Amino acid sequence: MKQGVVILMLAAGLLTAITAAQAEDSRRGGVLNYGEYGRPATLDPITSNEMIALRISELLFNGLVGINERQDVVPELAQSWDIAKDGMTYTFHLRKDVTWHAKPGETPMPFTASDVVFTYNIMMNPKTITPLKVRYEFIDKVEKIDDYTVRFTLKRPVLNALAKFSFKIIPKFALKNPLYLTRDDPFVQQPIGTGPYRLSKITEDHEIVMVANEHYFKGRPNIDEFVAKPFADQNILTQALTFNAIDMIVLVNPRSIAELQGDKRFILQPYNALSYSFFGYNLRNPLLADKRVRQAFGYALNREEMLSSFFNNQGTIISGPFAPGSWAYNLDVKPMPYDPKKAIALLGDAGFKRGSDGIMQKDGKKLQMTLLVPIEKESESTKRVVLAFQNYLKNVGVGIKVEFKEWQAWKEDVFNEHHFDIVLASWVFDDSADISSLFHSAEIGPWRNNFIGYSNPEVDSLIVESKLTLDYEKRRTINRKLHALLAEEAPYTFLWTLTNYSAYHKKIHHVQIHPYKFFPFANEWYIPLNQQKR
Amino acid sequence: MSMLLKLTAGGLLMLIAGLALSSEDATTRALRLYERRHYEEAEQLLRPAMPGMEAGQRAAASLALGMNYLASAELYQALFRSALLIEEDYLKLLAKQRTGKPSRYVELYLGQVLSESGRSGEAVKHFRKFAGLEGVPAEAGSAVRAEIAADLVRKGQVQRALHELAGMSEGNDATRSALAGVYAMAAAKEMKPEDIADAVQRTLKVAGKHPERRVLRNLLRVYAYSGSMGKALDLLQGADLGEASIVEELGNSKSISFYDTSLFDDLYRVHVAAAEMYLKQAANDTGLAGTAAYYLAVANLLQGRGEAAQEYFARTLESGKLPPAIRVMAQAGQARAQYMAGRKADAAAAWTSLQAGRQEDPVLMSVILNACTDAHADCGKLEKPALVLAEKGxxxxxxxxxxxxxxxxxxxxxxxxxxxxxxxxxxxxxxxxxxxxxxxxxxxxxxxxxxxxxxxxxxxxxxxxxxxxxxxxxxxxxxxxxxxxxxxxxxxxxxx
CATH class of the missing domain: 1.25.40 (Serine Threonine Protein Phosphatase 5, Tetratricopeptide repeat)
Structure with missing residues (x-):
């Protein structure tokens, strides 16, 4: 009798195992083509500073820790950690089953503590081109304790320190220059990571093909291939989805939401990235260094009308440097109203008078500017925004010349050469809503985020105070002050936060989207066998 | 929350078409605002216009205004629940913080939220802790006593509440109004809470001041519990409801705003009472009686009065030829009222029977499921067909x-x-x-x-x-x- 029970149990166990394996097989395979609104300059997690590359990094790399959809810090390359009572040292115990991506036939290299130390040193090397340094200045040193243990010592305790160790780790063996990383290193185009997907190739059409990492330490991902397809225009992205040329759009054009909502084949999934659009002013230009001129530009724009007419009102007008969905947004600061008379008065206060051609002038110099717009943003909506900007400013006597540039050239001009008067751009933040790299004067310089050259000792001081405090409410108060101050200073004209929706075909299952990083859970997505195509 | 039925402005205009309203009539315009959920604007348009209206127009305006107040009341009731949840979580997290200068007021406001959530024991601990903290100003001490008394009233211990307040100095406007608020909650008419509130208002008027947020809440509470809807609604005109009750400054770079969550409850009470008042006026018009009865039934549901709600739903269902969809909505609501009145089996049977034969109609299926959900009944049997339909749709x-x-x-x-x-x-x-x-x-x-x-x-x-x-x-x-x-x-x- 007993033996019979055992046999039955074994049979049941076997059946369960077979069923599970079958279920796994039925989920495995398929290609997911997703549409991006451009192509990234670099594909590595150190030098890139754009969302397209960040999403790819999520597929290719891992951090020591991750953050799950419930805001918990979870193990990734580190399987556990110890935090000293004083919050000054973090010791990470690394997984021993992680290997770096290898091409078919190659032996994968093991991931070790040396890679962690190497990544940190590369990131912090002054010659490395990266916007990350400012985030990790709180770390004093990193030590390899043994092959699978690494210890970070901080300069001071900081809020949410553990989450900051989610930065992506790169391999020590893969860089041409072992001391620092620049955009000339082949690694930035052919990165090697530990993530669920490995870079397979970049096609002539600039499609980035990533294939499943068979040795992924969390288990092989379900979908065989992810392909990032670049599109120059958001409208074409929607068409590509509806004509089945792609399976997913990472960010739906707000004007297409209604159309896609009515299409039974697709799911629209919101993900609340903390983002906003703005006109940024180059403060190296003496005309724009005058706060009254920048404020005048803000009053000259009817942002409500622009949002309503060009984006179907799919968004929210903002008043300062944080998104309305952020914890740091100052609800007391109201958006600047549309008031062209006030704009003209402010320009008058700044010493400008209208010339015979209707353009404001001061000391014989005309108030004429160039607006630099990346060509990837040359969607219908963006074109309309740019045109409206031109017209609104013309009404108050400001001449605007619009120049569209290819994305890489735009970034070169804006971030490196600082060769612009005004830019139209958008920032995306993670939950920290950290604006320090945008407005602290120490962040002025090539390939840094304070590309407008904004410098204000009061803002610097508040940013530093905010970083030093361990008191959440104090940090909130400081950020509210920063919001009010920057709204008044108007280094940007803060425009709006647009609605973020991803759209994907219903054949893709188990889709969880991270509001900022987008793909951290992509290894669990799947396309059922009967709906896969190649 | 009922989520039972909201007639659109178009639908309501059809019902009251016999009253020959012009497209620019204040009622028509208010209904358009109502349809867009701009309840406050609708009220501000319609309420002042009513005295100048003819009797026939006034009935339609009363109905529209009653519906408008009812929609606001439902919303404030829902917001009150959400506020209790989020405020409690926030204040508990705040109370746990061990870095920086600690807040004192967190204890008072945590006590308030817990009291309003029905956790009196926990609440009183926080009130007492706050009262014992060093440096708490005298008026805050009075506020604590008033909150403890309010907590006792919520538990039904009216005499103990009045005892708690006995001998308390009336002091400033905040204290006087807080006392009056508790007297009104306790229905202690002999303490003349409305007179106290009126006197506070007069003092403020003479000084040319608007009531501070905490005083506003107290005054509103007095009028809401005393049934003086006109005064309550007047008080709300131009009031800044977004203002914090107290901003605690903890050094140069730290300030924390605290709010009275109960304001939502007071707003709900004012609006639901105003809704009833206007809907009853509308019900006097024979042409509108059926529609008004429906909304009066919903108003009673909101206030947990199952028997009265049943009666009004019955009147609705008896009021001539109802469109089939509206009949189902009234029946689903009536079942909810039955459930509330203790006739649980009848209610469950009614929902199941209503659902049968309507399993292809997503709107009616939603009405039935909502009624069951809001009744806090077991809706397992209704869920499955609703899910099947939802998956198809x-x-x-x-x-x-x-x-x-x-x-x-x-x-x-x-x-x-x-x-x-x-x-x-x-x-x-x-x-x-x-x-x-x-x-x-x-x-x-x-x-x-x-x-x-x-x-x-x-x-x-x-x-x-x-x-x-x-x-x-x-x-x-x-x-x-x-x-x-x-x-x-x-x-x-x-x-x-």
Missing amino acids: EGKRFFPLYSALGRYYLRERKYAQAFQYLEAGRDKSYKNKIEANDPLMMVSLAEACYRNRKFSENLEIYFELGKQFPVVRQIQDAMQGIYAMEHRSAGEVKIF
Whole structure:
């Protein structure tokens, strides 16, 4: 009798195992083509500073820790950690089953503590081109304790320190220059990571093909291939989805939401990235260094009308440097109203008078500017925004010349050469809503985020105070002050936060989207066998 | 929350067509605002216009105003629940903080929230702790006594409450109004709470001041509990409902705003009583009696008066030829009223019977499921056919059904499904706009977001709601506080 029970149990166990394996097989395979609104300059997690590359990094790399959809810090390359009572040292115990991506036939290299130390040193090397340094200045040193243990010592305790160790780790063996990383290193185009997907190739059409990492330490991902397809225009992205040329759009054009909502084949999934659009002013230009001129530009724009007419009102007008969905947004600061008379008065206060051609002038110099717009943003909506900007400013006597540039050239001009008067751009933040790299004067310089050259000792001081405090409410108060101050200073004209929706075909299952990083859970997505195509 | 039936302005205009309203009539314009969920604007347009109206027009205006107040009342009731949830979580997190200069007022406000949530024992501990803290100003000590007394009234211990207040110096406006508020809650007419409130208002008027937020809440409480709706509504005109009750300054770079969550409850009471008052006026008109009875039934449901609600639903159902859909809505509501009155089996049978034969109609299925959800009944039998239909369905016609399922799962604490269905029920063409999405649904969706720790999504919903309903500022503030403490991220920013 007993033996019979055992046999039955074994049979049941076997059946369960077979069923599970079958279920796994039925989920495995398929290609997911997703549409991006451009192509990234670099594909590595150190030098890139754009969302397209960040999403790819999520597929290719891992951090020591991750953050799950419930805001918990979870193990990734580190399987556990110890935090000293004083919050000054973090010791990470690394997984021993992680290997770096290898091409078919190659032996994968093991991931070790040396890679962690190497990544940190590369990131912090002054010659490395990266916007990350400012985030990790709180770390004093990193030590390899043994092959699978690494210890970070901080300069001071900081809020949410553990989450900051989610930065992506790169391999020590893969860089041409072992001391620092620049955009000339082949690694930035052919990165090697530990993530669920490995870079397979970049096609002539600039499609980035990533294939499943068979040795992924969390288990092989379900979908065989992810392909990032670049599109120059958001409208074409929607068409590509509806004509089945792609399976997913990472960010739906707000004007297409209604159309896609009515299409039974697709799911629209919101993900609340903390983002906003703005006109940024180059403060190296003496005309724009005058706060009254920048404020005048803000009053000259009817942002409500622009949002309503060009984006179907799919968004929210903002008043300062944080998104309305952020914890740091100052609800007391109201958006600047549309008031062209006030704009003209402010320009008058700044010493400008209208010339015979209707353009404001001061000391014989005309108030004429160039607006630099990346060509990837040359969607219908963006074109309309740019045109409206031109017209609104013309009404108050400001001449605007619009120049569209290819994305890489735009970034070169804006971030490196600082060769612009005004830019139209958008920032995306993670939950920290950290604006320090945008407005602290120490962040002025090539390939840094304070590309407008904004410098204000009061803002610097508040940013530093905010970083030093361990008191959440104090940090909130400081950020509210920063919001009010920057709204008044108007280094940007803060425009709006647009609605973020991803759209994907219903054949893709188990889709969880991270509001900022987008793909951290992509290894669990799947396309059922009967709906896969190649 | 009823989510039972909201006639659109178009629908209502059909019902009152016999009254020959012009397209620019104040009632017509107010109904358009009502349809867009601009309740406050509708009220501000219609209420002052009523005295100048002819009797025939006044009946329609009363109906419209009653509906408008009822919609506001439902919303404030829903917001009150959400505020209690989010405020409590925030204040508990705040009380746990061990870095920086600690807040004292967190104890007082945590006590208030717990008391309003019915956890008197815990609440009193916090009140006593606050009262014992060093440096608490005298008027705050009075506030504590008033809150303890209010807590006792909530528990039904009126005499103990009055005893707690005995001998308390009336002091300033805040204390006098707080005392009056508790007297009104305790129905202690002999203490003349309304007279005290009127006197406070007069003093403020002479000084040319608006009542501070805490005084405003107390005065509102007095008028709400005393049934002086006219005074309550006048008080709300021009009041800044988004203002904090107290801003605690803790050094140069730290300030914390505290709010009285009970303001939502007081607003609910004022609005539901105003709704009843105007709907009863409308019910005197034979042409509008049936429609008014329906809304009066809903008003009674909101206030937990099952018997009265049944009676009004019965009047609705007897009032001539109702469109089939409206008949089903009234029947579903009547079953909810039965459930409330203790006739649980009858209610369950009624819902099941209503659902049979209507399993292809997403709107009616949603009405039936909502009625059951709101009754806190076992809705398992209704859920399954609703799910089957929802899985088959597509398009805007199904939004109410998705929302009803979402609300049901929210009540069942199945938060992932709640978010999934509420999100499916949101009109994404106008994501957080109340003109496209019922604010009641948005409040449920915001709660589902919160329960799933989608904090920024919650904040975005309230950001839009706050444009029409400034009182939600306190939820936003608490939510920002939670988000600031609970988020885990590295501090990344990228251009795109």
